[in-house]
Amino acid sequence: MRIELQDVEYRYQMNTPFESLAIHDVNIEINPGSYVAIIGHTGSGKSTLLQHLNALIKPTKGRVIIGERTIESGRKEKQLRPIRQKVGIVFQFPEHQLFEETVEKDICFGPVNFGIPKEEAKIRARKALKQVGLAEEILEKSPFDLSGGQMRRVAIAGMLAMQPEVLVLDEPTAGLDPRGRKEIMDMFYQLHKEQGMTTVLVTHSMEDAARYADEIVIMHQGTVYQKGTPFEIFSQPEQLMELGLDVPDTVRVQLKLQKELGVRFDHPCLSIEDLALEVKRVMERGSR
């Protein structure tokens, strides 16, 4: 399913003395099967942006096209549920949304709300649990008896069991330790690769954006500052650094080497292996 934002603006608390502009003039397309990373500082508007993707909020100007549906400012929308089933959002610290007595019930909660029969939902729950790397034994446990990392996985399984067409992830690894972080990110990437899941990742981590995404959208002060492939984005790292944004470690080191060694790299390196190879090549070329 395709999602498109056209000239979207959103103001909080419209028509009150507390009105504030969160995002403006946002134009983004998310094509089926793509992996898009949205990057920006806290307060750059990326959280507001992501809530438009499944009509949790309605633009105060412009329009959002989600599959067949168009959400426009000033128009009453009914029947938003189908949109929410197709576009699943995993919010930051999703374990805070758990509430049922058992893990199974909690995972089934979403699907049942969307009208999936109980039996079918239970099958989906088992499948989702496997996807997030948890054993079936915990189905009967209370979600509140699990460790923090397990709770996170259960919450994610609850979203996967809805079988959305687009998966939106808001800092899905915040607060996890390095191993947990890598496992979760790899799991989503596998889902994207194997099942062609359209994925939108909202993150602070340039590393993750560079490693996983086909397209990066940089949000700055409420609007899209730049968008393109990781290669395009990171071939001008100075610009990003001026905004106070990080660049991937590899790109930063590359930049330092360019300055110190007085050499030029042909392309931005997004992995350590690539960078090591390039450094070797550049140095050998220089010595000749």
Place this chain on the structure above:
Amino acid sequence: MGEKLVSLNDVTFKYEGQDRNAVDCVSFDVYKGEWLAIVGHNGSGKSTLAKLLNGLQFAESGSITINDIELSEATVWDARKKVGMVFQNPDNQFVGTTVQDDVAFGLENLGVQHQMMVERVQNALNKVQMDQFLNQEPHHLSGGQKQRVAIAGVLALQPDIIILDEATSMLDPRGREEVLHTVRELKDENILTVISITHDLEEAAKADRIIVMNQGLLYRQGTPDEIFQLEGELVELGLDIPFSVKLGKALREQGLNLADSHLTEEELVKDLCELNSRM
């Protein structure tokens, strides 16, 4: 190394209803003026160590000595004056309704006189560069700002040691940098000895010493150089290695003749420059 500030001797602790000791026969010392990083994956016992050091939990066996006072229920309130703590969640440790009230909270508890309190609150907030926010309410502050207020709250009590219990793990990169920068300044001014409990290995790389915890046991201790030699072992423990160490390794694998290990990018870039000039 300087004088011993804290010593742990064979400290063991178990949570009720758990089979395994959360902390198992752990001994180490903390020296005045150092930055000690305690790393380990979730559940390795590193946070329990923090609670033991502050008397929020008491060891089942073994002893903890802070400034020559052995920690016990009788001495815990004195020990807390020496050891300040910053916790993980910025929201759940902000007690006051405004920034200055929160910093004053610890001073009020100790019964400090009003005039003195006003001075210490002001000084502490100056030190963490939050003096412009005296009357700000917590929900108008960023995570990094809240943690800096928490640090000011610790500073106001003039302790010897600050423990950061995963104090940066819920922050965005900017907030994390703010907090670490503040703590580093305080350490460099010799105001505090820092014990940082973390799983951020980039942060640990800048510490003076690292302790690696695993399954409640002290797995290794040493300088960052020594610890990051372990490379693969660390990854197996669920930890990461700093980027410069990883890159150094990859470069050596490409056949570049680099010295063993680099804890910072600066060192690595410098070495590469030298290497280049020799080629």
Place this chain on the structure above:
Amino acid sequence: MLDKMIFGRYVPLDSLVHRMDPRSKLLLVFFFVCIVFLANNLITYGILAVFTLALIALSKIPARFLFNGLKPILFLILFTLLLHILFTKEGDVIYDFGFIEIYEGGLRQGLYISFRFTLLILVTSLLTLTTSPISITDGLEQLLGPLKKWKMPVHELALMMSISLRFIPTLMEETEKIMKAQTARGVDFTSGPIKERVKSIVPLLVPLFVSSFKRAEELAIAMEARGYRGGEGRTKYRQLSWHAVDTLLLCTLAVLTILLLLFRSY
């Protein structure tokens, strides 16, 4: 949600009333509530009205804030008025609709009582409009201080109040977050049959409780780590200062009482 709740919301302005000690303002409200019942004729009600209007003028609070505050209670005022008109049978009959008779006494009583009600609400909202919640808490703690002798947990109550105040915005934010997360899981909080909507409260309340307990636990640990061990031997960072204006206010209140006693009819 918050922006609609004007009643009881602190409006930070710089005025004489804002600068007054919360203790004197609390005492004012307390005594005002008592002496309002002394008024029983036009003159005495007039005196009270002048006093109230003078306070409002001094506070610089825009009248619209105060009247917005009255709106939710308007129904109650009208209801009281109606009750008295219909059921108090005193004095002469003014109107006779056959099935219902309106007495002069009933009308007067009704009007007086609604007016009394209005005055009470204006004065109490003036307190909350000009005093930050935390100042009110401090004022209360100090005023109730003597009760500690009788084992009243005054300090603990004040601390509870101030912590609640501190966490209200945090919990509001949290509620909104959980609502959004559950909406994304197909819960509909805003429409649908009542039964469904009541059911949808569970996925909101359970997480909210769980996180509040967790917060409380962590907060308690953090407080202990910072040396909190009860009210004993604690000093206060916030100091209240009693000025001449505060004494003056209480004197005015005394004069007001004397005037009311003089002019009320027996």
